[in-house]
Amino acid sequence: MDIGEVAKLSGVPASTLRYYEEKCLIRSVGRRGLRRLFNAGVLERLALIALGRSAGFSLDEIAGMLGTQDELRIDRHQLNEKADELDGTIRRLTAMRDGLRHAADCSAPSHLECPRFRRLMGLAAAGALGDGSDSRKARARRRRSTPPE
Amino acid sequence: MDIGEVAKLSGVPASTLRYYEEKCLIRSVGRRGLRRLFNAGVLERLALIALGRSAGFSLDEIAGMLGTQDELRIDRHQLNEKADELDGTIRRLTAMRDGLRHAADCSAPSHLECPRFRRLMGLAAAGALGDGSDSRKARARRRRSTPPE
DNA sequence: GTACAACTTCAAGTTAACTTTAAGTCAAGA
DNA sequence: TCTTGACTTAAAGTTAACTTGAAGTTGTAC
Numbered sequence: 001m002d003i004g005e006v007a008k009l010s011g012v013p014a015s016t017l018r019y020y021e022e023k024c025l026i027r028s029v030g031r032r033g034l035r036r037l038f039n040a041g042v043l044e045r046l047a048l049i050a051l052g053r054s055a056g057f058s059l060d061e062i063a064g065m066l067g068t069q070d071e072l073r074i075d076r077h078q079l080n081e082k083a084d085e086l087d088g089t090i091r092r093l094t095a096m097r098d099g100l101r102h103a104a105d106c107s108a109p110s111h112l113e114c115p116r117f118r119r120l121m122g123l124a125a126a127g128a129l130g131d132g133s134d135s136r137k138a139r140a141r142r143r144r145s146t147p148p149e
Numbered sequence: 150m151d152i153g154e155v156a157k158l159s160g161v162p163a164s165t166l167r168y169y170e171e172k173c174l175i176r177s178v179g180r181r182g183l184r185r186l187f188n189a190g191v192l193e194r195l196a197l198i199a200l201g202r203s204a205g206f207s208l209d210e211i212a213g214m215l216g217t218q219d220e221l222r223i224d225r226h227q228l229n230e231k232a233d234e235l236d237g238t239i240r241r242l243t244a245m246r247d248g249l250r251h252a253a254d255c256s257a258p259s260h261l262e263c264p265r266f267r268r269l270m271g272l273a274a275a276g277a278l279g280d281g282s283d284s285r286k287a288r289a290r291r292r293r294s295t296p297p298e
Numbered sequence: 299g300t301a302c303a304a305c306t307t308c309a310a311g312t313t314a315a316c317t318t319t320a321a322g323t324c325a326a327g328a
Numbered sequence: 329t330c331t332t333g334a335c336t337t338a339a340a341g342t343t344a345a346c347t348t349g350a351a352g353t354t355g356t357a358c
Contacts, residue, residue: 004304010274014305015347023345033354034306044261044270051273055245056281059345074260079253086246090239096204097235104228111223112193125159125196129203131315153334163335164317172315182324183336208315280345 001038010046025049025063048072055082092130096120150187159195174198174212197221204231241279245269 007014020026021036026045028036045066052062065074099120108114123129156163169175170185175194177185194215201211214223248269257263272278 002305011276013347016345018306019346035304035354036306047270047274050276051270051278053280053345054241054273054278055249072260074252076253079249083246083249083253086242086249090242090246092203093235093239093242097232097239100204100228100232100235103223104225104232111221121193121196121200124200124203127160127199129200131202132205151335162317165315167336168316184324184334185336202315 001040001042002032003036003038006038006042006046010043012046020046020049020059023059023063024068025059025066027068056085057082089130095123096129096132150189150191151181152185152187155187155191155195159192161195169195169198169208172208172212173217174208174215176217205234206231238279244272245278245281 001009003014003017006012006017012020017026018036021028026038026042026049028042029039030037048066049059049062052065053059057065065072065078067073099116103111103114103117103120106114106117108117111117120129150158152163152166155161155166159166161169166175167185170177175187175191175198177191178188179186197215198208198211201214202208206214214221214227216222248265252260252263252266252269255263255266257266260266269278
C-alpha cells in the first residue's frame with residue numbers, strides 16, 4: 001500500500017503518517033522509487049496510536065509502549081496511573097459542570113452575589129480546578145478540521 | 150498596589166498580569182513613573198478569569214463576558230452550552246478510564262487478543278473518543294511550574 | 299511521449315497562553 | 329551618590345502535534 005491508501009483507510013492524513021514515521025511510531029516497509037510502501041499491519045498500529053492518544057498518552061509515551069518491532073509492551077501500572085489521572089480530571093470536570101448548571105439558573109441578581117458562584121471562584125483562583133485546557137483544545141481541533149473555506 | 154503585590158496576592162505571575170492587561174482582561178488604574186498601579190478590584194477579576202479558564206473558556210471568550218467595565222454579563226445560555234460540552238467530555242473520559250482499568254487486569258495473553266481492548270481500539274481509530282488532549286496539557290503545565298532547577 | 303496526480307523533502311508556519319530575554323528606567327535605602 | 333531590586337518594553341522563544349508551502353520527482357493513463 002502506498003501512503004495515500006493508508007491515509008484513506010485509516011483516516012489519518014498523509015502528512016501525519018510521514019510525521020509519525022519520522023517519530024518512529026510507524027514504519028514503512030520499503031520504497032517504490034521515492035514512494036513509501038506500507039503493509040497492512042500499519043493500520044492496527046495506527047489504531048493503537050489513536051487509542052493511546054484518546055487515553056491521554058503523548059506520542060512519546062506511545063512510542064515507548066509500541067516497541068520498534070510489532071510487539072506491544074504495555075505496562076499495567078502505567079495504565080492504572082493514567083486511569084487515576086482520568087479519575088481526577090473527571091472529578092474536576094464534574095464539579096465544574098455542576099457549578100455551571102447552577103450558575104445558569106441561579107436566581108441571585110448578579111452571579112457575584114451567589115455564594116455558590118463565589119465559592120467556585122475561590123476554588124478556581126486557588127488552582128483547585130485546573131485550567132480547563134481540555135475543551136479549549138478540543139475546540140481548536142474542531143476548528144482545524146472545518147477550515148473557513 | 151503595584152504589580153508585584155498583585156502577583157503575590159493572586160498567585161498570578163507579573164508577566165501574566167501584563168499579558169492579561171494587553172489582552173484587556175484586566176486594567177491598571179494608572180502609573181507611578183513607569184510602574185502600573187492596580188486597585189483591589191483586580192483580584193476579584195482575576196478570580197473570575199481563573200474560574201472561566203477552569204470551566205474551559207478561552208481568554209477571548211472570557212474577555213467577552215467581562216466587559217471593559219467592572220460589570221459582568223454572563224450569558225446563561227453560554228453557561229449551559231459549556232456544561233453540555235463538559236458532559237460529553239466526562240462521558241468520553243469515563244469510557245476511557247473504564248477501558249484502561251479493564252486492560253490493566255485483563256487476563257488475555259496480549260492486549261491485542263482482548264475483545265474489549267480491540268473494541269476500544271476501533272472506537273479510538275474512528276475518532277469517537279477524542280484525542281485526550283486534556284491530560285497532556287495538564288502535564289505540560291505541571292512541568293512548567295516545576296522547572297528542572 | 300507527455301501530462302498530471304500523487305508522491306517526495308525540508309523548512310517554516312500554526313495554535314493558545316504564556317515565559318523569557320535583553321536592554322533600559324527608576325525609587326528608595328545606605 | 330551609589331547601588332540594588334523591582335519594575336518597564338518589545339520581541340522572540342516555548343510546547344505538542346501537526347499542517348502548509350515550495351520546489352522537485354515519478355508512476356501511469358492517455
